[in-house]
Amino acid sequence: MSSSTELTEKKVFLLKSLDGVIFEVEESVAVQLEVIRELIEGDCARPFISLYNVTSEILALVIEYCKHHAETCSGGTSATIADEDLKTFDNEFMNVDENILLELCSAADYLDIKSLFELTCRTLASLIKDRTIIEVRKMFNVENDFSVVEEKAVRKEFAWAFK
Amino acid sequence: MSTRGNEEPHIDQLPIELLIRIFDLLTPFKDLAQASSVCGKWRQGVKESIGGREKLSFAGWKINDDSVIRMVLIADGLKELDISRSRWGCQVTDHGLHQLSTAKCICDLSSVSLWGSTVITDKGVVYTNP
Incomplete structure (x- = not known):
């Protein structure tokens, strides 16, 4: 019982993905998932927490994100260096295909991780920006479901913005 | 594991509430006009984004x-x-x-x-x- 702080056991939690994979995460990671915060604080997180809407592939990414953010924020580096580091990490983290990005966005919303949700929304918005309608439809596999009359109405509605 | 892999990305899997949050980040009207012209759901999303x-x-x-x-x-x-x-x-x-x-x-x-x-x-x- 010498150095008590060193020996203090780190609290870990088990998160189970939709497809049944169990991930072990430290408390600093788990608390970033606001959706399970109450379970954690109320000590109701045993034996594991099931996250029904997130696949293991996406959960692994979410955990990677939260882990990096937790480590950077507690690393004792100055705020500006930490900010820079997070920015670089976030940029690289968003370098995934559109499909993963969409799933990350829904997962961040479901798990209630504000910073990741904002990051994915910003990235998706930047993908939509400055692209033509046809490019956007193709990129996100969206079908044009407008009737001829509706299409005309939409054009008319925003005709001024296309000038 | 999920069946993703070769699947095409499908933004329609996002509920309209999330689409609205994404459209909230588009400020130039040209971007909103483009988004509005993509499909019916997007048109509604843009409308609600402007509405908020x-x-x-x-x-x-x-x-x-x-x-x-x-x-x-x-x-x-x-x-x-x-x-x-x-x-x-x-x-x-x-x-x-x-x-x-x-x-x-x-x-x-x-x-x-x-x-x-x-x-x-x-x-x-x-x-x-x-």
Whole structure:
């Protein structure tokens, strides 16, 4: 019982993905998932927490994100260096295909991780920006479901913005 | 494991609430106009995104009464409206101002910029400020 702080056991939690994979995460990671915060604080997180809407592939990414953010924020580096580091990490983290990005966005919303949700929304918005309608439809596999009359109405509605 | 792999990305898997949050980040009207033209769900999303805004600026857009009114009528929480003439000329008239005074948000609207408007007369301004 010498150095008590060193020996203090780190609290870990088990998160189970939709497809049944169990991930072990430290408390600093788990608390970033606001959706399970109450379970954690109320000590109701045993034996594991099931996250029904997130696949293991996406959960692994979410955990990677939260882990990096937790480590950077507690690393004792100055705020500006930490900010820079997070920015670089976030940029690289968003370098995934559109499909993963969409799933990350829904997962961040479901798990209630504000910073990741904002990051994915910003990235998706930047993908939509400055692209033509046809490019956007193709990129996100969206079908044009407008009737001829509706299409005309939409054009008319925003005709001024296309000038 | 999920069956993703070769699947095409499908933004329609996002509920409309999330689409609206993404559209909230698009400010130039050109981007909103493009998004609105993608499909019915996106059109609705853009409408709701504009509807939730506290600030709308049409400065620099060559826009007429009808188009401004259509936007303002859906923006129930609008607090600031900029319809100043600017470079290209936002062409809101007395008639448009009168129509604006019937919008739901009019009680909360704390600022309307009409700078440079040449077609608005005292009549229109007095009308909206009973």
